[in-house]
Amino acid sequence: MTAIRSVGVVGCGLMGAGIAEVCARAGKDVVVVESSPAAADAGRQRLEASLKRAESRGKIEAAAPVLARIQVVEQLETLADRELVIEAIVEDEVAKTELFRRLDGILTDPEAILASNTSSIPIMKLGVVTSRPEHVLGIHFFNPVPVLALVELVPSLLTSPAVTERARAFVQDDLGKQAIDCQDRAGFVVNALLIPFILSAIRMLESGFATAEDIDRGLVLGAAHPQGPLALADLIGLDTTKAVAESLYEEFKEPLYAAPPLLARMVDAGLLGRKSGRGFYTYS
Numbered sequence: 684m685t686a687i688r689s690v691g692v693v694g695c696g697l698m699g700a701g702i703a704e705v706c707a708r709a710g711k712d713v714v715v716v717e718s719s720p721a722a723a724d725a726g727r728q729r730l731e732a733s734l735k736r737a738e739s740r741g742k743i744e745a746a747a748p749v750l751a752r753i754q755v756v757e758q759l760e761t762l763a764d765r766e767l768v769i770e771a772i773v774e775d776e777v778a779k780t781e782l783f784r785r786l787d788g789i790l791t792d793p794e795a796i797l798a799s800n801t802s803s804i805p806i807m808k809l810g811v812v813t814s815r816p817e818h819v820l821g822i823h824f825f826n827p828v829p830v831l832a833l834v835e836l837v838p839s840l841l842t843s844p845a846v847t848e849r850a851r852a853f854v855q856d857d858l859g860k861q862a863i864d865c866q867d868r869a870g871f872v873v874n875a876l877l878i879p880f881i882l883s884a885i886r887m888l889e890s891g892f893a894t895a896e897d898i899d900r901g902l903v904l905g906a907a908h909p910q911g912p913l914a915l916a917d918l919i920g921l922d923t924t925k926a927v928a929e930s931l932y933e934e935f936k937e938p939l940y941a942a943p944p945l946l947a948r949m950v951d952a953g954l955l956g957r958k959s960g961r962g963f964y965t966y967s
């Protein structure tokens with residue numbers, strides 16, 4: 684099995700930047716693609732801020748050599764020579780299938796792996812729009828990517844077992860993460876459990892049953908969660924939380940996955956959590 688040295692990441696938002704960072708910290712040569720000059724600049728700043736923080740906390744010796752291994756560009760074609768490309772764009776099936784179709788035409792290495800960091804969109808839907816579904820799988824990281832150890836590995840029915848094993852070696856041996864194996868069902872393991880939990884907390888708040896602070900304090904102090912479900916929704920992003928809930932609802936048609944009106948209205952209002960400065964809490 685050939686080790687993966689060159690990685691492409693599409694999207695440099697919360698997840699894409701985190702994925703690019705952990706790959707570069709593991710010594711990989713990383714190219715990140717963003718859709719506009721403004722988004723590329725924001726992505727570079729995100730990467731710099733995170734790596735400076737890691738440096739100041741003594742997690743890495745120096746940020747500069749890690750940053751030097753990451754190139755942020757705007758042309759998808761720059762990914763042509765990559766051995767692994769990880770997609771981390773918006774959680775939208777149409778956008779992701781269109782991207783996979785384009786990437787399929789761009790990657791030149793017949794053994795290149797095309798991975799998605801989707802939380803909830805079936806991998807099969809992405810695999811079948813390419814000419815190489817056996818090289819397509821889900822590699823799902825958790826936010827904050829540099830901190831959380833888990834990666835969900837999600838082969839579709841058409842993914843070659845050798846490709847899954849190459850991806851496993853990459854995330855475990857190279858990135859130092861721990862992988863769990865998941866079936867190709869919306870939400871995989873973690874979000875199928877976590878999202879209904881967060882939605883229940885939002886319904887509890889919406890019904891006036893308890894305040895946001897008390898709901899979160901309850902779970903932190905009473906169940907030893909690192910943060911409560913509403914603070915966690917703010918961290919994930921309320922738009923992403925809603926998008927994942929919609930994919931789960933679409934797949935299973937279970938009421939527990941239906942996004943509550945409060946979540947929908949907050950997203951309509953642009954209250955997206957930490958990334959927009961306000962969600963269930965306000966951030967300076």
Ligand SMILES: CC(=O)CC(=O)SCCNC(=O)CCNC(=O)[C@H](O)C(C)(C)COP(=O)(O)OP(=O)(O)OC[C@H]1O[C@@H](n2cnc3c(N)ncnc32)[C@H](O)[C@@H]1OP(=O)(O)O
Nearest residue numbers: 733740802824825826827829830874909910915919923927
């Ligand atoms: C929707 C999806 O598909 C997938 C998802 O991502 S679901 C979301 C999964 N994520 C979670 O469940 C997160 C749960 N929350 C946590 O783990 C913690 O609350 C947290 C790590 C976010 C913050 O932890 P905290 O103890 O409150 O804050 P803090 O003391 O600042 O951070 C703890 C450590 O994490 C690091 N850290 C926190 N946020 C970080 C970030 N964004 N980037 C890098 N490092 C970070 C800190 O540097 C610190 O490290 P040290 O202790 O080694 O110095």
